[in-house]
Amino acid sequence: MKLKVLGTQSPYNTKRHNCPGFLIQEGENLLMLDCGSGTHKMLRYPNDLQKLSVIISHLHRDHYNDIYNLQYASFVFHNQKRCNNAINIYVPKTPISINEDIKLESNSFAEYHDISENAKINIGNMEVTFCKTDHPVETYAIKVTSKGKNIVYTSDTSFSAKEKIIEFAKGADLLICEASLLEEYGFPEINSHLTARQAGIIAKEAKVKELMLTHLWPEENARKYVKEAKKEFKKVVLAKEGKNKKIH
Ligand SMILES: [Zn+2]
Ligand SMILES: [Zn+2]
Secondary structure (H helix, E strand, O other): OEEEEEEOEOOOOOOOOOOOEEEEEEOOEEEEEOOOOOHHHHOOOOHHHHHEEEEOOOOOHHHHOOHHHHHHHHHHHHHOOOOOOOEEEEEEOOOHHHHHHHHOOOOOOEEEEEEOOOOEEEEOOEEEEEEEOOOOOOOEEEEEEEOOEEEEEOOOOOHHHHHHHHHHHOOOOEEEEEOOEOHHHOOOOOOOOOEHHHHHHHHHHHOOOOEEEEOEOOOOOOHHHHHHHOOOOOOEEEOOOOOEEEOO
16 A cells, blocks of 8 residues: 555644645555545546545544535546546545535535444455544544555544554554644643644554654644654654655
8 A cells, every 4th residue: 555645734724734634545546534625636637536535534624625626626527528437435424414515515426425433445455444533523543454454544533532542553554643732731631632642652552563643733843743752652753745655
């Protein structure tokens, strides 16, 4: 699998950073995990749309805003006969109003699927499974496995889901973990997001091979997240737009 980082920041995108998004390529297939503000401009049009599946981990704006750009682009390119394959879009069932808003978009060339904790999706050689996290809306951590290797993306979560996520991420080749917060600001241990140190604890206890931190605050010095996570786990990298990584 080849991973490309599309977006790393929340709650809004800036000139050099996008909201969360990751693109995994395996053979002919492209799988986009989350579709935050600004991520759509990292795709190549119309070619990438032909082989694209998008999984939205949860229906918070920083994770799905750009789905509307992809839908409209697919509609236009399909009308021009430059895109023959519908995008496959996977979304949580709730909040129902947003789920329906995406699915009822008429100017779109897409097929829609709901996701759930027990869902197992096969996209080419990739198998995708889910683990519900603890966050204010229905949210899933996502595991993508191919040829015995796997990438786990936590999406957004409270540390209260720690045990479930450790089990889900056990031995992962790469754990992409949200680290929205820094310990130095004195957040309570149980919040709707993780500190970088909590991300490090999850990586350590899950015995993953490498930890990639994402979902960072725009105004913060990014090196602080790495420093804090390294108190718990040594192999830490920062997600950065355009960064490519091979998992094999
Ligand atoms: Zn969220
Ligand atoms: Zn978020």
